[in-house]
Amino acid sequence: MAIQKFAADDFDRAFRKAFWRKVTAWLTKEPKTLLPFYDVRERMPIKGQHYLGLQEVPIERIVGSLGRYRDFDREFLPRQSHTRDRWMNIDRARYEQIDLPPVELYKMGDIYFVKDGNHRVSVAREWEQKYIDAYVIEILIPVPLTPDMDEDDLALQKELAIFLEETKLDLFDHEVALSCRNPEQYNILREHISFHQWLLGEKREQEVDFPEAAVSWYTNVYKPLVAVIEEQEILIVFPKLSATDLYLWLVKYLWHLSVIYREETSEQGVKEEDAEGKAAEKLVEEYPRRSVEKLVKALKDADWVVRFILQQERYAFLQRTQLLKLRPEAQIDMTVIGQYDIIEKHIAVHRWFLGEQRQSEMPLSEAAASWYDKIYLPLVELIRQQKILEQFTGRTETDLYLWILEKQSDIKEIYGQEISITEAAQALADDKKPGIDEK
Secondary structure (H helix, E strand, C coil), X not given: CHHHHHHHHHHHHHHHHHHHHHXXXXXXXXXXXXXXXXXXXXXXXXXXXEEEEEEEEEHHHEXXXXXXXXXXXXXXXXXXXXXHHHHHHHXXXXXXXCCCCCEEEEEECCEEEEEECHHHHHHHHHCCCCEEEEEEEEEECCCCCCCCCCHHHHHHHHHHHHHHHHHCHHHHCCCCCCCCCCCCHHHXXXXXXXXXXXXXXXXXXXXXXXHHHHXXXXXXXXXXXXXXXXXXXXHHHCCCCCHHHHHHHHHHHHHHHHHHHHHHCCCCCCCHHHHHHHHHHHHHCCCCHHHHHHHHHHHXXXXXXXXXXXXXXXXXXXXXXXXXXXXXXXXXXXXXXXXXXXXXXXXXXHHHHHHHHHCCCCCHHHHXXXXXXXXXXXXXXXXXXXXXXXXXXXXXXXXXXXXXXXXXXXXXXXXXXXXXXHHHHHHHHHCCCCCCCCC
């Protein structure tokens, strides 16, 4: 009778603890319910399974169940009164030192689900037992699962699993570290890889499949940027963000920077520190000032910042105009942020004239090809014949194309004198445009 009373008291105490844990979990937003095994399994792409045999399993990692996930909370405290008799029988066996058979578990990631033995796990945990004997079957999945995860975390892991299935990055790096706070952020990563895929295809002059592009992006873009984040200890300033979150934030900063360059580029050019400051102000609206200042300081001397922005601008320009498809030999490259927008204005003017001549609207791609053949290429040929580029180390023919046209326009505005393209090219060579000297 004494053991029966002890077992009853133990259950009542565990039941009360479950109630108060439910209240506390509601206030602290901590996970309070067991994870349903079948729901989790359906969310995750299964790579296979194998039998691990009899093992000692840390009880704190058992956070789910096949069929009893409503009967116990995340710490396997009993939540339903109908579990009382079965729970007390297990508890009495513990008092009487009766050996109980091992429980049966499924393992996914670093967490376990009870197939058989929910009450045994509950009683063992109430007795503050750290490990329990279990027959374990491991289900292989491509993403990590940890005991502190809740339903929202699992939704994110599902998106990560789909992302890894598409990119095959987990096959390239078994310890691949990618983690987002929002499922939509994985779509942004896909866009980054698609952009990198385009760059690789253009460089190799052949198509590159998505997984290969993903590996190249991960190796040459993502990991180097994450290395900068870690070296500058930016993660310390953002304890709730992952390296992937910060990667996306830094790219967002670069986007703000490119917009400011485009909006404020003048004859003298926009100063880098001014652009950085205004880009930082955009982020201050969303993040603490101290964090943004630390970020901008870390990026101030990073040479890749401008290159990254220019690559994106060039990619967008060629995609919109389809020049890469229509004129694959075209070499249109800039070294100054915001200049691709000016070229698009030139194409827009040419498109309007063509439309007036034909008395019909001209497709942008056709107008871009015509502009390239009739306006851009003749001027580039002139630049090559006069070897003007030799006087502008580090610049491109496309830079000079724009600067020659600007020189022609400047002379007309200042002196009211019309000059030819050849004369404008010579004037540029004789008197370099302010603000375009070598860095």
